[in-house]
Amino acid sequence: MTLHLYDSATRSVSELRPLREGHVTLYACGPTTQGAPHLGHLRTFCAVDVLVRWLERSGNEVTHVRNVTDIDDKILAKSAEAGRPWWAWSLGFEREFQEVLDRLGVRRPTYEPRATGHVPEMIAFMQRLIERGHAYADGQGSVYFDVASLPEYGALTRQSLEDMQDAGESPEPGKRDVRDFALWKAAKPTEPETASWDTPFGRGRPGWHLECSAMSLKYLGESFDIHAGGLDLRFPHHENEQAQSRAAGYGFAQRWMHPGVLTVDGLKMGKSLDNFVTARDALAEHSAPAVRLALIGGHYRAVVEYNATTTAEAEVVWDRFVQSVRRALRLVGDAGRGAVDEVALPEAFTAAMDDDLGVPEALAVVHRTQSRLNTAVAAGDAAEAAELLAQLRAMLDVLGLDPLDPRWAQTETAGETGGGEHGALDALVRGRLAERAEARAAKDWARADAIRDELTAAGLVIEDGREGATWSLGSTTTTTGGN
Numbered sequence: 246m247t248l249h250l251y252d253s254a255t256r257s258v259s260e261l262r263p264l265r266e267g268h269v270t271l272y273a274c275g276p277t278t279q280g281a282p283h284l285g286h287l288r289t290f291c292a293v294d295v296l297v298r299w300l301e302r303s304g305n306e307v308t309h310v311r312n313v314t315d316i317d318d319k320i321l322a323k324s325a326e327a328g329r330p331w332w333a334w335s336l337g338f339e340r341e342f343q344e345v346l347d348r349l350g351v352r353r354p355t356y357e358p359r360a361t362g363h364v365p366e367m368i369a370f371m372q373r374l375i376e377r378g379h380a381y382a383d384g385q386g387s388v389y390f391d392v393a394s395l396p397e398y399g400a401l402t403r404q405s406l407e408d409m410q411d412a413g414e415s416p417e418p419g420k421r422d423v424r425d426f427a428l429w430k431a432a433k434p435t436e437p438e439t440a441s442w443d444t445p446f447g448r449g450r451p452g453w454h455l456e457c458s459a460m461s462l463k464y465l466g467e468s469f470d471i472h473a474g475g476l477d478l479r480f481p482h483h484e485n486e487q488a489q490s491r492a493a494g495y496g497f498a499q500r501w502m503h504p505g506v507l508t509v510d511g512l513k514m515g516k517s518l519d520n521f522v523t524a525r526d527a528l529a530e531h532s533a534p535a536v537r538l539a540l541i542g543g544h545y546r547a548v549v550e551y552n553a554t555t556t557a558e559a560e561v562v563w564d565r566f567v568q569s570v571r572r573a574l575r576l577v578g579d580a581g582r583g584a585v586d587e588v589a590l591p592e593a594f595t596a597a598m599d600d601d602l603g604v605p606e607a608l609a610v611v612h613r614t615q616s617r618l619n620t621a622v623a624a625g626d627a628a629e630a631a632e633l634l635a636q637l638r639a640m641l642d643v644l645g646l647d648p649l650d651p652r653w654a655q656t657e658t659a660g661e662t663g664g665g666e667h668g669a670l671d672a673l674v675r676g677r678l679a680e681r682a683e684a685r686a687a688k689d690w691a692r693a694d695a696i697r698d699e700l701t702a703a704g705l706v707i708e709d710g711r712e713g714a715t716w717s718l719g720s721t722t723t724t725t726g727g728n
Contacts, residue, residue: 248303248599250471251546253479253501254401258601263470264499268306271297272461272498274474274482275357277314278338279323282345282524284540284551285507285514289475291537292504292545292602294351294645296473299598302586302643310464311354313339315361317453321436331440332361345524348533350645350652356464360456364442367451367459370493371428371444379492383419386431386447390489392424398488401501402480426485427452454485461490461497468496476503504545510552522551534646534653535559541644545602566641569615570648572622573634581634582649588639598643611640674705678714 248261263269273293276286293311300307315335324334343353371388374380379394392398392406399405409424416423432441432448441448461469474483483501490497506513509520527536539559543549574581591614597606618633641647677696684693697707705716 248299249601250500250502251601253503261470261500263305264468267304268308269300269471270465270469271307271309271471271473272457272465272469273309273311273354273472274457274478275311275313276339276342277317277320278335278342279317279319280338282338282342283514284509284522284524284527285475285477286342287345287349287524287527287536288507288540288549289473289504290346290351291349291540291645293473293502295541295545295604295643296471296502296602297352298643298645299602302590303599307355308465309354310356310358310461312457312460313357313359314453314456315339315359316440316450321440331437341525345528347652348528349537350533350650352645358460358464360451360460363456363460363463364444364451366463367429367455368444370455370459370462370489371446373493374428374489377492377494379489380428381421382446383431384447385419386429386444386449387419387427388429388446389420389425390428390485390492391421392426392488393422395488395492397491399484401484401487404480404484426454426481428455428489454482454489457482457486458490458493458495458497462495467494469498471500471502472498473502473504476506479503502545505548507540507549507551509550511550527556531556531560532563535563537645538563541604542608544605563646566615566637566646567648569618569622570634570638573618573630576622576625577627577631577634581631583635585635585639585642585647588635590639590643591636594640594643604644607640607644611637611644614640674700674716678707678716682714 249258250261251258261269271293273290276282290311293309297307297309316331320335321331324331327334346353371380374390375382375388378391380388380390382388392409399409406424416425429444429446429449430452432438432450441450461472472483472486487497508514509522512520514521531539535556536559539551539555540549542559570581591610594607594610597603597610600606614633614637618630618637621629621633638647638649642650647653677700681693681696684690684696700707700716707714707716
């Protein structure tokens with residue numbers, strides 16, 4: 246079976262057949278750098294990252310383009326309010342986005358073009374649309390797309406032009422129709438001179454939608470395989486992208502991928518609801534791999550719920566992965582640290598991923614393999630443990646969560662496998678176990694047993710081994726050292 250992927254345009258799952266066999270071309274809408282990245286951004290970018298990883302693991306070459314919208318109305322307004330140059334404001338948040346995505350293990354795209362670096366391509370695109378009768382200049386520096394000139398407008402979101410018409414609404418100056426959208430915006434005297442460019446139509450700056458059509462054409466050609474982006478971008482952004490590209494005579498995206506929305510405590514995230522979670526906040530409270538797991542653990546098209554319960558569960562699950570790998574390494578040695586990109590994956594895992602990136606079902610295979618690995622380690626079966634360890638790591642690598650990936654290397658250190666709460670608990674338990682070790686060394690068995698009973702009553706499991714005592718909460722185990 247090959248990858249079958251849902252297409253938001255046809256609203257059906259079908260086999261992905263790249264335009265060029267063995268080479269998948271992908272365009273993903275990247276950040277608009279008006280402010281700090283939040284969990285909604287992370288959910289989308291992590292979902293696309295899993296797609297890229299699976300495509301590559303399946304033997305495909307992937308050309309992945311993710312744009313940066315580094316100029317728009319909000320960037321100009323917010324930078325002016327802050328008293329900073331718009332380009333410095335934008336660059337600061339662009340760097341923050343990249344740092345956060347690096348921390349979450351999101352691979353960098355093949356190309357990451359900025360809107361401001363592609364003005365010549367946008368000018369050529371507008372001229373083509375005007376020549377083909379699908380756009381017009383207003384004579385004041387703005388250029389608009391003529392929506393009524395394209396009968397198929399609305400096809401992506403299945404809306405008709407009539408449904409979009411408000412009988413009581415009048416078009417703003419320069420527009421022929423209220424439904425027309427700006428390809429290029431005339432410069433305003435209230436905006437910085439550096440935020441506009443000279444064009445044959447007048448001085449101005451890009452409209453939001455034009456940049457993606459111009460950049461996908463430059464880097465991926467007239468037609469490409471997959472266009473990805475957040476569900477909230479379907480209209481008007483993606484609808485307008487498709488319209489202007491089709492009107493220009495290009496095939497554009499052959500398939501659309503829209504990851505679902507993210508909710509916080511049951512509600513759509515929003516500043517007015519006081520449930521707005523920035524990436525910085527999330528990573529301050531939880532480990533990066535646990536945040537990633539919480540964001541990708543559900544199906545990419547489903548609503549993802551982010552709350553204290555889901556993140557705590559993700560921390561525990563991540564700890565279990567780490568500790569299973571650590572215990573296996575003690576048995577099999579450095580051979581267990583080898584590369585896993587060529588390791589054969591369980592058929593059930595492959596089938597789940599090929600079925601519209603079924604991560605929940607794939608994780609079920611991961612957990613079964615982990616359980617078998619723990620059993621093999623407990624039995625001292627090094628050969629079986631080595632094979633299962635390789636399979637476990639290979640599956641987690643597809644999800645960007647191989648505990649031995651260098652980016653997660655610090656999680657091999659005891660006490661660093663979770664977020665801040667886990668670290669604090671580990672420090673407290675270590676202190677008590679150190680006291681217990683001292684009591685055992687002094688043959689004060691009554692005191693040693695009392696400490697063990699205290700920890701057991703608190704819901705912890707204490708195990709004594711050759712490398713010292715370990716404690717666990719659920720299936721999470723941390724080595725402490727001592728006797």
